[in-house]
Amino acid sequence: xxxxxxxxxxxIRFADSAAAFAHACSIGYTPLIGGxxxxxxxxxxxxxxxxxxxxxxxxxxxAGEVKLWSCTLKGAPGYPEEGEFVGFRIVTxxxxxxxxxxxxxxxxxxxxxxxxxGKGWAVAQNYTPENIKPDFRPM
Numbered sequence: 001x002x003x004x005x006x007x008x009x010x011x012i013r014f015a016d017s018a019a020a021f022a023h024a025c026s027i028g029y030t031p032l033i034g035g036x037x038x039x040x041x042x043x044x045x046x047x048x049x050x051x052x053x054x055x056x057x058x059x060x061x062x063a064g065e066v067k068l069w070s071c072t073l074k075g076a077p078g079y080p081e082e083g084e085f086v087g088f089r090i091v092t093x094x095x096x097x098x099x100x101x102x103x104x105x106x107x108x109x110x111x112x113x114x115x116x117x118g119k120g121w122a123v124a125q126n127y128t129p130e131n132i133k134p135d136f137r138p139m
Contacts, residue, residue: 009117017085020113020121024060031061031103036087038111038121041080045069053079055107059088059100066100072107075129085111087121089128 014020017040024038031037038060045054051074058065070088072079080086089108096102112122 011117011122012115014113014115017083017113020085020111020115021058021060021065023115024121025065027060028062028064029060031059031090031093033090033092035090036108036120037061037090039070039086039088039107040065041082041084041086041107042067044082045071050074055080057086057088057107059103061100068100068103070105070107072127073129073132075131076127077129078110078125078127080107080110080127085113085121086127087111087123 014023021038021040029035029037039057041055041057043056045056047053052071054069054071056067057070058067086107087109088105090103090105092104094102094104108126108128109123110125110127112124114122116122
C-alpha cells in the first residue's frame with residue numbers, strides 16, 4: 001500500500017561508460033517511440049551546415065549492440081565526446097527502411113554509469129534544446 005514492506009534496492013554503479021554500456025546490452029532494450037535507449041558514442045562525424053553534430057553510436061538493442069549514425073539537434077546546449085555513455089531518443093520508427101536505420105531519433109543526453117532501480121539510468125547532462133517540448137502523455 002505505501003511500499004513500507006518493499007525491500008529497498010541499491011543503485012548499481014559502474015566503473016566507466018563501457019561497463020555501463022555492456023550491462024545495458026545485457027538488458028536488451030526494445031525500441032519504442034519516445035523511448036530513451038542507452039548508447040555508446042563510437043566516433044564523431046563533425047558539424048553540418050544546419051548546426052547538428054553527427055556521431056556513430058552503438059545502441060543497446062535486444063539482439064546485442066547495433067551501430068548507426070545519429071546527431072544532436074540544432075541549438076543543443078552541448079554534445080558528447082567519443083566513448084561517452086548517452087541516451088538516444090527515438091522519435092519514429094520508419095517501417096519502410098531496413099533495421100537499424102529505421103530508428104529515427106537524436107542523442108538526447110549523456111548518461112551517468114549509474115542505474116537507479118525503478119527509475120533507469122541517471123542523466124548527467126541534457127543535450128535536448130530548450131525549444132523541444134517534452135511529450136505529454138496523459139495517465
